[in-house]
Amino acid sequence: MSIVIPPPPDFSSHEEEVPEFNPGASSRTWYQYLLILAALVFAAVSVGFVGTIIWNSAPEWAHHTGTLLGGNGWQSPAGPFGGLAMIVGTLETSVIALVIAVVIGLGASISIVFLIPRRFRNIVATFVELLAAVPSVVYGLWGFLVLAPWMLKTVIPWLDSWPFAKELFGSVGQQDGQSLLLASVVLGVMILPTFVAISREVIAVVPNDLIEASLSLGATRWQVIREVVLPTAKIGLFGATFLALARATGETVAVALIAGGVANVQFHLLYPGTSIAAWIATEFGEAQGNEVAALMALGVLLMLVNFGLSLISRWLVSRQRKVLAVV
């Protein structure tokens, strides 16, 4: 029996045409062009949007930055256009709203996750998310028609009975009750569902492992919440806070309806005031020339603030994910 040695394979003959990988134009079909076109249009619209706002506000930034950021009083139509009242008003209403929303919202989130029976939990959570989706004009109307009369009748007489109430809050400036305080309260009610929706989720994803571990060490339920759940969820809760703050600073219609629309730096909360967003909305209709540029400049300011708040919020949420990833 002879041993047959197979001939070595002949590699030289193996010269098939391998089609080159070419992602170039020739291989594309019409719908790919359409998709690329859509993307280009989107990019152009975005750049155009931001660009034109900045461009239109440029004259104001060039000549009156100081007035815009630090001046009080809005002299329509010739100017000067001081933006301080709006900036201060935005700060006041947003911060008070945030305090209201965080204090109530944190308690609500904790009880949704830990105290409400499992059956109702999803119903409540869905309801909260629906509340967050209610258009703000509805909140504004409610503030104007329901909350304002109630505050005039009940809350303000009670506030007035405090010592130094007048010095602190001033007295009611407008008959139908429009004021910075009213705007703050309505904003607080409005951003409450936003805050609860996110903070509830952040709290709910704290691993059960950690809760059981702390219970197994003899922790009470309250200690578990205070010393394990909240610290673990802390960063995400800050994220929820910043998102709620972003919503409060950008809110327009509700504040325009109930803040009173007076452009004057005001620290007495019972007096009327305004915010950046609300002022833009109410003044735009009749604005001309330099006033348009001033309003645009306020818009740029608001946009930057909101960009910043959203970025911080996203960064915090991603850090929270990292915290949970190591658990």
Place this chain on the structure above:
Amino acid sequence: MDQEFMAQVETKVATPSETLERGAAAMQLKNVAVSFHGRTAVRDCTFDVTKNRVTSLIGPSGSGKTTLLRALNRLHDLTPGAKVSGQILLEGTDIYRGDITVTELRTRVGMVFQRPNPFPTMSIYENAVSGLRFNGVKKKSILDEAAETSLKSAALWDSVQGRLKVAASNLSGGEQQRLCIARALAMDPEVLLMDEPTSALDPIATLKIEDLMTELKKRVTVVIVTHNMQQAARISDDCAFLLMGEDRAGELIEFDTTEKIFNNPIDPRTLDYTLGRFG
């Protein structure tokens, strides 16, 4: 439960060997059953957890080992619809009906979980003393001493001594698990429950924990759930074998010394399982 049924139970469960001189029981289980929303998950568990011994719970998935273990420090209290029947005695006190609060019970019966779960926001030191802090200990000298002692008992002190303030998440998986053991030991518990404590660890980290357990049983009674039969054979003194019954509820098949369970069990199913014929 009617008499007839009880009689069946009696005959079904093999009785432990009488020859062994048993020490005092740290925990006694009498006809323990756990059900969720009326569905029995595990039943008929009657055996003693003897002091200063390692008792392992073995059996295939679904046989109710973990469910039984979690009944021993009342972790089922949190689960809606969970019901524990029968009696579980800790030093003679019924832990469900007796004169003992659930927080006190849990300080006396500690638990280590399947996945290492140190508190991610706390440092190594804070993790070690977290149980004491939950129970109101504030004095720094006491906490410092407890941290050192418990970390030493968990064979972790030498490697973390210089970085106690570092976040616990910086430790390796095996170190994290030993930190969890230290955290439980800091409470100076009588019984330590361990739910597959090495299943998430590599072989070397596993060996270290196993060595630790043999050391630990001098001062604490250990009950361990394990999937790993070699582990049960290596480290446990007593062994409870559970199996899923026809109605999918786990039940105790046999309880005895580990040696007897692995070498000369009474029930043929125990032999089949330990020989690896199923499971």
